[in-house]
Amino acid sequence: MIYRSPAADVEIPDVTLTEHLFAGARARGAKPALVDATSGEVLTYAELADGVAAVAAALTELGVGPGGVVALVSHNQPRFALALHGAIAAGAAVTPAGALLTAGELTGQLVASRATVVVASEAAAAKVAEAADAAGLEPSLRFVLGEAPGFRPFAELVARGAAAAGAGVPRPDVDPRAAVSMLPYSSGTTGAAKGVMLTHRNQVANVEQNAVGWPLGEDDVLPATLPFTHCYAFTLVLNAGLRAGATIVTLAPYTFDGFLRMAADHRITRAFFAPPMVLAIATAPPGAVERHDLSALRVGICGAAPLDLDVVRRAEARLGCSIRQGFGLTEAGPGTHQTPDAEFATTPAGSVGRLLANTQARVVDPETLQDVPAGERGELWVRGPQIMAGYLGDPAATAAVLLDDGWLRTGDLVRVDESGCFWVVDRLKEMIKYKGYQVAPAELEALLLTHPQVRDAAVVGVPDPEGGEAPKAFVVPEDAAAAPTADAVAAWVRERVAPYKKIRAVEFTDEIPRSPSGKILRRLLR
Structure with a gap:
């Protein structure tokens, strides 16, 4: 279907x-396009x-x-x-x-x-x-x-x-349909980082598609706290904001109180969140949010990772506005779903909304590749003008997710209700999402295997109260009698990766469970 x-x-x-x-x-002349909240620089x-x-x-x-x-x-x-x-x-x-x-x-x-x-x-x-x-x-x-x-x-x-x-x-x-404008790197559905080729048309399309349900205007002031190096921010904040003639306020480094001060001082109208930001709002000490004048804020948008409904409700109460969820992935430029402003009241809480304009979807059994009945969970496939041209220099990886008839296999398990709202229920992909950042287990496993005291290793995502999900390593030591400590292994990894990729827990084991073909059986480790 x-x-x-x-x-x-x-x-x-x-x-x-x-x-x-x-x-x-x-x-638009002297109208501010970008303002830096820290330095005061105006462009x-x-x-x-x-x-x-x-x-x-x-x-x-x-x-x-x-x-x-x-x-x-x-x-x-x-x-x-x-x-x-x-x-x-x-x-x-x-x-x-x-x-x-x-x-x-x-x-x-x-x-x-x-x-x-x-x-x-x-x-x-x-x-x-x-x-x-x-x-x-x-x-x-x-x-x-x-x-x-x-x-x-x-x-x-x-x-x-x-x-x-x-x-x-x-x-x-350049041909807008063929020329690549952005080349972000994503761990995609297979673990290793790959260059996602987004064409001019992909980006133009996603700006226009998102504008249908989340319209922006010249009176809007948008916070740029999510990194522009991420597809979510460079499409939905920077590009969409510039297209509409809005003012975009940057803040670096990000701090929770700095964001609230910026939102009050610059009269932010529509905020774009990652789940940890919403959690921080919901759990902040009494008065930490309320002492700031956020009366200009009309709506919050959240994406990048699943969001607990109770957390959303508490954050909404403190902000005094609704928080609407959307969904997407880098390979889709990124948007595929949104909860439109006009449909917020009729969209079931906890869903990621409905398909964007010009977008189609299938929900497919990942084993049989047949569509599942309505209401049952299956892998989300999407098709539309925002879908990437492929992975740079990697035709095999491209063929694994991008089919000849234009369908993109997302690796996410979803279900669809009778109203056409989508619910993300699980992920087929092995990628871990920590505070919205993508962490590839394969990358960390390859690094761990270069440690002189590690014979074998596997990395899985485990629940984390702050980041949503965090990397945990299972390690088989080369010599059990002279094994390094868990803290030593974690510190060794920490010195070699970005902060969001660091191992949050290490557990030693005698053996990594694997299938006959050698694939790590991660479900046995979670």
């Missing part, structure tokens, strides 16, 4: 992402439009354009948008990388994505330099959003391109 969106299809313009987002930017729509054109012109002069890849490693700040959309306007793809990644992890992404240019924040510059050296990036093509040894100032790139942009630079010759 094919489920279809109850919303009417929307027209997807056959234009580049740049054309779609910036068509009316200069006309107006006119400045953003001019800056994007300048960066595109400068990159074009450097030979960076269609087919090229620019890596962007930074926390949220106004200049992130300049670098991101300047590179896309030049016809290149951007591979965003979280500022929490280690130098080794960054090296892997730089090499795998085939990036030739890197733009880094000052805070990330040292490890980006190490990664760029290891990946063999040309020193003259390393830029920093500020100043740092071994990097050229990003401001120099903007200034270099300003004159050329003013003289009129030819638009890159």
